[in-house]
Amino acid sequence: MNMRSYQAQDFEGCVGLFIDVFNAAPWNNEWTNSVATTFISDLTQTPGFRAFVALDEEGTINGVMLGRVKHWWRGQEYYIDEFYVKSSVQGQGIGTRLLDFASENLKTDGIHNIVLLTDERTPAYSYYLKRGYQEFSSIKFLHKGL
Numbered sequence: 001m002n003m004r005s006y007q008a009q010d011f012e013g014c015v016g017l018f019i020d021v022f023n024a025a026p027w028n029n030e031w032t033n034s035v036a037t038t039f040i041s042d043l044t045q046t047p048g049f050r051a052f053v054a055l056d057e058e059g060t061i062n063g064v065m066l067g068r069v070k071h072w073w074r075g076q077e078y079y080i081d082e083f084y085v086k087s088s089v090q091g092q093g094i095g096t097r098l099l100d101f102a103s104e105n106l107k108t109d110g111i112h113n114i115v116l117l118t119d120e121r122t123p124a125y126s127y128y129l130k131r132g133y134q135e136f137s138s139i140k141f142l143h144k145g146l
Contacts, residue, residue, distance in 0.1 A: 001062065001094055003101035006044075006051030013061035014053070015040050021084040026122055040066070043081055050078065052102040054085070054094050062086045063098045069111060078106050080116035083124075099131065117141060 006014070019036050022029045031039075043049060043066050054063030063085040070079050085095045103114065116133075118124045129135070 001097060002055045002057075003098055004053060004055070005105070006053055006064075006066075010051075010053050010061060010064075011040065011044065014051075014064045014066070017061055017064060017086060018082065018084060021087055024087055043068075046081075050106075052098055052105070054098045054101075062089050063094045065098055065102050069106075072113075074113070076111045077113040077115055078102075078111050080114060083116070095127070096131065 015033070015036050018040060019031045019033065021027075023031055044051075046068050048069040049067075050069055051064065051066045053061050053065075056062050064082065065080060066082040067078050067080040069076050083095070083099070085098075106114065114133075116128070118128060
């Protein structure tokens with residue numbers, strides 16, 4: 001498995017994998033190609049966009065981390081917007097290797113904090129806790145339907 005920074009030619013592969021992963025269990029979303037393309041395009045055009053991919057020996061994308069560098073009072077931090085691994089290869093350490101690769105690259109660039117939101121009812125929650133991420137119980141995600 002080869003880890004590297006995202007390149008523009010990775011776009012379609014990232015969109016396709018996003019749809020495959022998040023339309024399957026446990027998320028069971030209903031992403032269409034059009035909406036997913038717009039969603040990923042919006043992320044890539046966000047100021048501070050930075051992403052990483054894991055590719056197999058054939059060059060197929062098996063893992064993606066999409067995020068952005070944000071300026072914070074303690075310095076820059078990396079916000080993970082989306083992080084996903086091809087369902088058929090989950091549990092093989094690809095996500096962990098991609099997360100480690102991204103962390104080292106970010107640290108080299110002076111970024112010393114990674115933040116994200118995740119649902120505690122999904123496997124992602126325990127995945128992050130096992131890798132040393134800490135929950136801030138005082139921070140609550142709020143929403144309001146319109």
